[in-house]
Amino acid sequence: MPVIHTHCCIAGGGPAGMVLGYLLARAGVPVVVLEKHADFLRDFRGDTVHPSTLRVLDDIGLLAAFDQLPQQKVDHLGMRFGTRLQPAIDFRGLKPFAYMALVPQWDFLDFIASQGRRRYAHFDLRMRHAATALIEEGGRVCGVRVRAPEGEFDIRAEVVIACDGRHSTLRSAAGLTATDYGAPMDVMWFRLPREATDPDDTFASFSEGHMMVLLNRGDYWQAAFVVPKGSDADWRAGPLGVLRTAIEKLAPFFHGRLQVLTAWEEVKTLEVRVDRLARWTRPGLLLIGDAAHAMSPIGGVGINLAIQDAVAASNLLAPTLRAGGPIDEALLRRVQSRREAPTRLIQALQLQVQQRLISRALAHSAKPIEVPGLLRWLLQFRAVRNLPARLVGYGFRAERVQTQAMTPVP
Ligand SMILES: Cc1cc2nc3c(=O)[nH]c(=O)nc-3n(C[C@H](O)[C@H](O)[C@H](O)COP(=O)(O)OP(=O)(O)OC[C@H]3O[C@@H](n4cnc5c(N)ncnc54)[C@H](O)[C@@H]3O)c2cc1C
The missing domain is CATH 3.30.70 (Alpha-Beta Plaits)
Structure with a gap:
């Protein structure tokens, strides 16, 4: 069995895996990103690039190039009841970004892939490469088995990061089970x-x-x-x-x-799911994004939360990984400690909206749902509409990129 050695192996080229791969390569860490599909053109998994992600792109000098992608800049969102439009979420006035960008996810991922390949030799993205199993030695994950068009091989790494989404192969391989919170x-x-x-x-x-x-x-x-459901x-x-x-x-x-x-x-x-792992790590293995916590589409936050996980993981792990390790589990657990509370809070809000709004809206016997009078009155003020915008736009613990770029960015 051929073997490749790297410092970090990322399984899954979704928003979490691609941004993490880019950030680590930018910080000088040799990284292999495995994506099982041949391209990024697949089922819709979210198009909303929120202010938190725009700020990350700005931090790493990619915002101007991202702005060139075809996109709609949305600065407010409403709800329609019959012919009546109820303004609900308003980004206007928020700083530093007062809009979210609607960009098809395949364009966003293509963008990160092409920037990564162009700028950083350490960014090794392999399409049509599926992680099929974990390699373990002495109770520690030390790599993954890979199925590629040319056959099977192993990748050995100081750390494996599972970003392979809510049906994560590596999560099952690690014997980790998420608690399902349900979606109607x-x-x-x-x-x-x-x-x-x-x-x-x-x-x-x-x-x-x-x-x-x-x-x-x-x-x-x-x-x-x-x-x-x-x-x-x-x-x-x-x-x-x-x-x-x-x-x-x-x-x-x-x-x-x-x-x-x-x-x-x-x-x-x-299929909509909301679930979360109690433990996002095992020695040598970290899970982030939907692999650790599948998000409901409510608020369009899933991509952005996955990217926030990626930023936190890169900030915490890049210095040790650049030096070649070792990465002990305590360091991996710090990523979970940092990201778990914001994830729990957002999921709790999503569950409330699912229960109070979506379930009622879908009940066939229901009268048309209405926004309560007091809330309707409050929502006429932009400052009130800014609150949900801030919540979905920036989240609870906004991450900023703290690592330095190791190679000059053209
Ligand atoms: C109906 C619906 C609508 C949504 N709408 C939005 C929205 O508007 N905005 C928003 O922000 N979020 C939305 N979400 C949530 C969002 O899609 C996810 O939270 C987000 O995609 C998670 O990113 P990720 O990188 O963790 O995982 P994913 O996006 O699932 O990416 C995982 C990647 O890993 C690859 N992969 C899987 N297994 C392997 C393997 N074994 N080896 C190699 N590669 C593998 C997959 O091909 C995929 O590319 C929505 C979700 C649903 C269900």
Whole structure:
């Protein structure tokens, strides 16, 4: 079995793995990032680049280049009840970034990959390479087995960092089990045409028993139609017309345009999970991002939280890794200590929204849900709308990049 040696092996090229790989390589740490797919063009897993991530990009000098990517800058979000639009979240006035960027995740990951490859020789990204098992010696993880197009081989590293998402192979291999906190919904995901007379806003819309989020992607709408968990097969057993009728009720401006949805195959269903590991480490192994804590789509925070984990891991581990180790488990546990509280708080808020808003909105017997009068009154003030924006935009313990770039950035 061929063997490759590196200082850090990252399994998973999602937001957590790619940003961590970039940050470590930038700090002078030899790193191999394994991504099992051939490209980043896969199911939707979030498009929202929040101010916390914009600040990280600014810290590492990538913001100007990131700004060149096609994107929508969203500075406020609303909820629609019938024809009434309720302003809810307002980034305007927040510092240093008063917007979030909507960028397809594959563009974002391609961007990090190309910047990493161009700038840092230590950034070794291997596509179509899947981590299949952990290699352990003396009770310590010391590498991973890899399946690649050219065959199987081993990577040996001072530390393995599992960023392989909520169905993490390495989490199972390590015998770690996450506590499932439950989610009442899954999401149907599809595109709809956008016309000049449509609203400009990105918004959530509610009607009796239904809910949908529409993301303005410029020339089309990305729709996230929320359905009760486990109801996917029932929907698909029925005619597509039922979905069209529900969409038109949620967003009447689609009237006459929904024949573009011709078959259920055009509608993907994405499973929503909220879970968290009690222990994010084993000797030689650290788990971050969804591998440690799967996030609900509520607030669009999952990518950003995964990136915050990556920044904390890089800040804490890069100095020792650059020197070649050793990395003891106590140091890995410091990453969990730093990131666990913000994760718990955000997940607790997501669970509240799931229970109080989503479950009620999806209950078929429900009357159309309404924002309570007092909250509606309060939400007319921008300072009040800034509070949820600050919460989802910057989170509870915003991480800043503390490592120095080892090679000059052109
Ligand atoms: C329906 C839905 C909508 C969402 N919407 C948003 C949103 O709008 N904004 C937001 O911020 N978050 C959103 N989220 C959450 C967000 O997608 C996740 O929290 C985020 O993607 C986590 O990033 P990650 O890097 O930890 O994992 P992932 O994004 O899951 O990345 C894991 C990567 O590892 C790769 N991989 C898996 N196994 C292996 C292996 N064995 N070897 C090598 N590679 C492997 C995968 O191919 C993948 O590229 C949403 C989630 C859902 C379910």
